[in-house]
Amino acid sequence: xxxxxxxxxxxxxxxxxxxxxxxxxxxxxxxxxxxxxxxxxxxxxxxxxxxxxxxxxxxxxxxxxxxxxxxxxxxxxxxxxxxxxxxxxxxxxxxxxxxxxxxxxxxxxxxxxxxxxxxxxxxxxxxxxxxxxxxxxxxxxxxxxxxxxxxxxxxxxxxxxxxxxxxxxxxxxxxxxxxxxxxxxxxxxxxxxxxxxxxxxxxxxxxxxxxxxxxxxxxxxxxxxxxxxxxxxxxxxxxxxxxxxxxxxxxxxxxxxxxxxxxxxxxxxxxxxxxxxxxxxxxxxxxxxxxxxxxxxxxxxxxxxxxxxxxxxxxxxxxxxxxxxxxxxxxxxxxxxxxx
Numbered sequence: 001x002x003x004x005x006x007x008x009x010x011x012x013x014x015x016x017x018x019x020x021x022x023x024x025x026x027x028x029x030x031x032x033x034x035x036x037x038x039x040x041x042x043x044x045x046x047x048x049x050x051x052x053x054x055x056x057x058x059x060x061x062x063x064x065x066x067x068x069x070x071x072x073x074x075x076x077x078x079x080x081x082x083x084x085x086x087x088x089x090x091x092x093x094x095x096x097x098x099x100x101x102x103x104x105x106x107x108x109x110x111x112x113x114x115x116x117x118x119x120x121x122x123x124x125x126x127x128x129x130x131x132x133x134x135x136x137x138x139x140x141x142x143x144x145x146x147x148x149x150x151x152x153x154x155x156x157x158x159x160x161x162x163x164x165x166x167x168x169x170x171x172x173x174x175x176x177x178x179x180x181x182x183x184x185x186x187x188x189x190x191x192x193x194x195x196x197x198x199x200x201x202x203x204x205x206x207x208x209x210x211x212x213x214x215x216x217x218x219x220x221x222x223x224x225x226x227x228x229x230x231x232x233x234x235x236x237x238x239x240x241x242x243x244x245x246x247x248x249x250x251x252x253x254x255x256x257x258x259x260x261x262x263x264x265x266x267x268x269x270x271x272x273x274x275x276x277x278x279x280x281x282x283x284x285x286x287x288x289x290x291x292x293x294x295x296x297x298x299x300x301x302x303x304x305x306x307x308x309x310x311x312x313x314x315x316x317x318x319x320x321x322x323x324x325x326x327x328x329x330x331x332x333x334x335x336x337x338x339x340x
Contacts, residue, residue, distance in 0.1 A: 036095045037223065040169050043096075043197030044221050048173035051151070053200050055193035056178045089195050096194035097225060111318075112325045117258060118266040120325040124255040125273045131248035132278050138207075142281040146211040146245040150176040150203050157214045157238075160246060164237035167222035172197070174214045180204045184288055189213040192220035206284040211238065211249035228319025231257065235324055256282055257321040 047054050069078045111117070138144035147153035154174035161171045175198060177183055183190070183202040190201035190213040199217035201210060215234035224230045231253070238250025259267055259282070271279060 037169055039092070040096055040194075040197060040221075040223055043092075043195075044169070044172040045197075047197045051175065053175050053178060053193070053196075053198050055196045055198055055200070058196070092195045096197075111261070111322050112329065114263060114266070116329060117261050117321070117325055118263075118270075120321075120328045121255060121258045121262055121266070121270045122273065123328060124251055124258065125270050125278075127251045128248065128255055128278050129273075129275045131244050131251060132275055134244040135248060135277075140207070142206065142284055143208050143248065143277055144245075145207040146243070146249055150174065150201065150210075150214075153210060153214055154218075156243065156246065157211060158218055160237045160241050160243075161215060161218055161222060161233070164233070164240065166233045166236060167219060167224060169223045171199070171218040171222040174199045174201060174218050176201060176203045189288070190217045192217045194220075197221060206281065206288050208249060208252055208281040209285055209288070211246055212253035215250070226319070227317045228323065231317065231320035232323045235320070236327075252278065252281055254321065254324050256285055257317070258325070261318070261321055 066078070066082065069081070112120070132143060135143050145153075147156055157174060158171040161167055177190075177200050180202055181204045184205065188202070189205045189209055190199070192199050199214070199221040201213050201217060203210070205213065212231075212234055215238055216230050219230040219233045224233055235250045235254045238246045238253070241247050241250070255270075259270065262270065271282075274282070
């Protein structure tokens, strides 16, 4: 038990700092940032050496390893090891998923007016139509995939994010899940595993969503913890790409996020202005994610993590269209200002 004490003490200190219990919040922030960025770089560099998600391999291997350990070893010793591993993973999760979000003040979540959001959505619809017209024909519904394979998509997306210079640390590799088609049952198109530094997507998701999801998860991997800000960075990077397929993914992703914020009449006007393929893409996104118990479970866990990051309202997914609309209303619409 004496060997386990340092791990438990470290986990407790990280938990207290994350909760804001510190005599000097500024000093605690600086210490955690100094720890989190090197850790993030190391974990993402190591995990990028493997083409498959290490997080999912570990998830599958853990119950088998635990069962064999109990059969061959002292149960109390096994439980101590399990608790130590749990403390390490808990500390990593807090350092890489919660504390780094405090590196900057939360953006103002005050939404634009209905008229401003409608104007932005109409502008996005014009751009989406223009980029869709540049894409090749496709036998399936909607637009073709931005890249033929996840490996090629990963290379294109991470390079685009690096060139944008919006990420605190460099993004690495985006991987395909070992359970294609299963993430959607949980209400997911992809996820970021902070303990292994991995960005993972479901390759069976609608084709047009793959590039935006990959950029969103890679932004998480590169140190942008907030869901809304990760989507905002994905939009900025993809929309500025020289590749029309990536530009379309960024613009269509922003348009899809704006539509729920519009009035019924404005939404109908925007949808009516879209080309058939763009409308098919947006419809495929709505049909891809379920609304059952699994989706609600994921939504609840996301909300809990968001609350730890200085309040849900300022860090929610709805922050993305607000930030994007404000950039549209600014004088320099093509600027890509650094968030951090």
